[in-house]
Amino acid sequence: MGEDLFMSNFESRVRLAKDGEGLQRTELLLERYPDIDDEQARLAADYLKNAAALDLGLLSANRQAWAAVEALKHDRPDLFRSSFQGLFVGALVVAVSLLIVIWLGHAGMNL
Numbered sequence: 001m002g003e004d005l006f007m008s009n010f011e012s013r014v015r016l017a018k019d020g021e022g023l024q025r026t027e028l029l030l031e032r033y034p035d036i037d038d039e040q041a042r043l044a045a046d047y048l049k050n051a052a053a054l055d056l057g058l059l060s061a062n063r064q065a066w067a068a069v070e071a072l073k074h075d076r077p078d079l080f081r082s083s084f085q086g087l088f089v090g091a092l093v094v095a096v097s098l099l100i101v102i103w104l105g106h107a108g109m110n111l
Contacts, residue, residue, distance in 0.1 A: 017054065019047075019052065026065075029044045030068035031068065034075070042079060
């Protein structure tokens with residue numbers, strides 16, 4: 001009976017999720033943590049970084065999986081840091097945008 005209730009709750013969470021397939025895959029991976037390989041840990045971390053707030057809330061309803069989320073964040077903080085490349089691209093976009101605004105402002109003064 002307890003297993004039936006779990007499956008019912010699990011299936012309900014998957015149906016309600018924005019990305020039900022991702023939630024299901026990640027929840028199953030996290031339930032096996034720490035017995036997952038590096039690629040599986042990366043997949044779980046990518047989902048956690050990009051999931052909708054609703055999906056994270058649904059995932060937190062599974063205490064075992066959420067405890068694994070906390071353990072994964074503690075054990076592998078490198079998976080949750082922004083990459084240098086991402087920060088560089090963001091800074092480049094801001095710099096180019098600023099230059100365009102300055103150029104447009106200067107061009108408007110010369111008209």
